[in-house]
Structures are given as C-alpha cells and as structure tokens.
Amino acid sequence: MTDNQTNKQPPKILSFIKTLLQIILYIPIQIIFIPVAIIGLTDGIYKGIIKSRKMGVSFSACRSLQYKWFMHYFNIRPDPLSIAFTKKFPCESHFGLLSTFGALIISQRLFGFTTRLGKVDEKGEETFISFAGPRVLMFDCIMEKYIDEMEQLVLPGAGFDLIALQFTKGKKIKVFELDQVKTLDVKVETLEKTGIKHDWITYIPVDYSNESWVDKLLGAGFDKTKKTLFLWQSVSLFLEAELVKETLREMADLCADGSIIAQDFYSQAFISGEASKTVKRAARMIEKREPWKFGIDMRNEPNAAVESFLNECGLRMTGISQFGEKLGIEPFYCIVEAEKL
Ligand SMILES: C[S@@+](CC[C@H](N)C(=O)[O-])C[C@H]1O[C@@H](n2cnc3c(N)ncnc32)[C@H](O)[C@@H]1O
Numbered sequence: 001m002t003d004n005q006t007n008k009q010p011p012k013i014l015s016f017i018k019t020l021l022q023i024i025l026y027i028p029i030q031i032i033f034i035p036v037a038i039i040g041l042t043d044g045i046y047k048g049i050i051k052s053r054k055m056g057v058s059f060s061a062c063r064s065l066q067y068k069w070f071m072h073y074f075n076i077r078p079d080p081l082s083i084a085f086t087k088k089f090p091c092e093s094h095f096g097l098l099s100t101f102g103a104l105i106i107s108q109r110l111f112g113f114t115t116r117l118g119k120v121d122e123k124g125e126e127t128f129i130s131f132a133g134p135r136v137l138m139f140d141c142i143m144e145k146y147i148d149e150m151e152q153l154v155l156p157g158a159g160f161d162l163i164a165l166q167f168t169k170g171k172k173i174k175v176f177e178l179d180q181v182k183t184l185d186v187k188v189e190t191l192e193k194t195g196i197k198h199d200w201i202t203y204i205p206v207d208y209s210n211e212s213w214v215d216k217l218l219g220a221g222f223d224k225t226k227k228t229l230f231l232w233q234s235v236s237l238f239l240e241a242e243l244v245k246e247t248l249r250e251m252a253d254l255c256a257d258g259s260i261i262a263q264d265f266y267s268q269a270f271i272s273g274e275a276s277k278t279v280k281r282a283a284r285m286i287e288k289r290e291p292w293k294f295g296i297d298m299r300n301e302p303n304a305a306v307e308s309f310l311n312e313c314g315l316r317m318t319g320i321s322q323f324g325e326k327l328g329i330e331p332f333y334c335i336v337e338a339e340k341l
C-alpha cells in the first residue's frame with residue numbers, strides 16, 4: 001500500500017468510534033419503534049406467510065418483491081413501482097416492513113448507520129448472504145443493454161417483478177409475462193388496485209410442469225421471427241433438471257437471429273446446502289413451499305460447466321458473471337447471457 005492510499009483510509013479506531021456512536025444513536029430510535037414493530041411484524045407474518053399460502057401465490061416471488069422494497073428504502077435502487085405495488089399487495093405488509101425496519105431506515109438517512117441491507121458488494125465480491133441486491137442490479141443492466149434493440153420481451157416465471165413495466169413503458173415492444181395462474185391473477189389485480197397501467201403486457205398463466213408454455217406463448221401472439229429478449233430470472237432452481245433443459249431447448253427454438261436469453265444458475269452445492277448451511281436454514285420457509293431442485297456442478301471450472309450445460313440445450317454462452325469470483329470462494333451463482341447455437 002502506498003502512503004497516499006494509507007492516508008485515504010480512516011484509521012481503524014476512528015471508524016470503530018464512528019460505528020459505536022451510530023449504534024448509540026440507533027438504539028433509542030429502535031426502542032421507540034418496538035411497540036409499532038410488534039404490530040407490524042404480526043401483520044407481515046400473517047400476510048406474507050399465512051395469507052400468501054391461502055391464496056396459493058409463489059412465496060419466492062413474494063420474497064423477491066420484498067427485496068426490491070429494501071433496495072428502495074435503503075437507497076440502493078429507486079423503485080416507486082414496487083413500493084406502490086407493495087402497498088396494495090395482499091401478501092405483504094408495507095406497514096409491517098416500515099415499522100420493522102423504520103429505525104434502520106431513519107438511522108441510515110440521518111447519520112449514515114448502514115447495515116447489510118444498505119450496502120451493495122462490488123462486482124465479483126458478492127457472498128452467499130449479500131448477493132440478492134447485485135443480482136437485481138445486474139438484471140437491470142441486461143435490460144438496459146438490450147431492450148432498445150429488441151422487438152419482444154418474454155419473462156417466464158415473472159412473479160411480482162415489475163422490471164418489464166419499468167423498462168418498456170412507452171416503447172414499441174411486445175411483452176409477455178408467464179407464471180402460475182394464482183400468482184399472475186394476484187399480480188394483475190394488485191396492479192389494477194394500484195392504478196399502474198400495464199395494458200401493453202400480455203400475462204400468460206401456465207404451469208411448466210404439466211402444460212406447454214410454448215403453445216401458450218405462441219397462442220398469445222408471440223412471433224418467432226422477431227428479435228426477443230428472454231429474461232429467466234431465478235426460476236430454474238425450482239424445476240427438475242430435465243425440465244430446465246427442455247425449457248431452454250424450447251427457448252432456443254423460439255429465438256430469431258439476434259435474440260438473447262438471460263438467466264441465472266445456482267451451484268449444486270448451494271442448492272443442496274453443502275456450500276452454506278446458514279443460507280439453507282434461512283431459506284427454509286421458501287424451501288418448504290417451493291423446493292430447490294436444480295443446480296449446476298460448479299466445483300471445477302464453473303464457466304466451462306455452465307457453457308457445456310448451455311451447449312446441451314442448443315445455446316451458446318455470450319457472457320457470464322460469476323458471483324464472488326474475486327473472493328476465491330467456491331462458485332455458487334452466476335448470471336449468464338446466451339444465444340441460439
Ligand atoms: C423466485 S421467483 C422469481 C420471480 C421473478 N423472476 C423475480 O426474479 O423476481 C420464481 C418464480 O417462478 C415461478 N415458477 C416456479 N415453478 C413454476 C412452474 N412450474 N410453472 C410456472 N411458473 C413457475 C414461480 O411462480 C415464481 O413466480
């Protein structure tokens with residue numbers, strides 16, 4: 001380290017004192033919030049766990065939406081659409097989130113007290129417990145990179161993600177979102193209650209495991225001759241390996257020249273819990289309702305493993321971001337761009 005670099009780093013003792021002061025300021029704010037947080041948390045648990053189960057909506061899709069809420073309020077990624085949606089969404093409590101995390105939000109805004117929820121890792125430095133934010137930001141980058149050159153956008157397993165609304169409003173592009181019927185019904189009802197316009201998006205209810213998503217997509221007006229961006233985000237882990245392969249082969253078949261398939265893959269070790277018991281424990285609630293099934297063996301040469309898997313599905317890998325790469329940890333997650341072979 002040069003003298004210059006040393007000078008730029010605040011001495012450790014100063015940073016320790018700063019954090020200590022922030023904690024001292026944070027504690028009374030948190031204490032004030034406790035009574036309201038208890039009510040909010042109860043409402044959150046009721047809506048997020050009991051009501052979502054009764055309504056039969058995807059629990060993992062609810063968690064993805066919740067993360068967007070955190071990213072908005074902790075100043076990482078402004079997302080007014082997801083906030084407006086959450087306020088009317090029957091399976092989440094906006095009040096519950098605000099009352100539970102209000103003290104942290106205020107402390108971050110008033111005196112810079114930042115927890116994991118308010119930070120984003122540098123590219124390549126993502127860890128098991130911190131990669132949800134970088135994952136969202138990277139898919140945003142993929143949308144920004146391709147959306148203007150595409151004629152169609154397809155999101156199989158869109159859940160409660162509003163990325164299509166955010167990036168395609170006012171653009172001449174056909175958009176198709178697919179997901180299970182109950183999840184899509186609740187999504188459309190909530191958009192309507194919120195007053196968010198969505199009339200340029202075609203919502204297609206389908207269960208990949210027993211219906212042909214391709215037939216449904218073609219029936220809804222998808223045009224095989226048009227340049228398309230497929231965004232398959234955090235869906236493959238919930239499907240059997242054969243179904244993942246079949247779905248990707250079908251996607252490849254639907255690709256006109258210049259089309260792109262962007263998707264993410266988890267490692268087998270991550271899915272099985274071998275890589276991190278803490279993550280597996282934390283994900284227990286999701287797992288109970290939507291078991292994790294598919295991962296790629298990434299222990300040796302992860303990029304080559306992903307590339308060879310894509311080749312088997314009739315795809316050529318054009319880009320890969322392997323999370324945690326700079327940390328030298330065992331590969332656990334990657335986001336990949338591919339085109340038809
Ligand atoms: C983790 S969520 C991801 C949602 C969204 N892509 C995102 O990243 O926010 C997984 C989604 O896959 C959908 N999914 C899982 N299995 C499915 C199946 N067999 N048929 C249709 N959709 C399915 C779920 O309903 C859920 O919305």
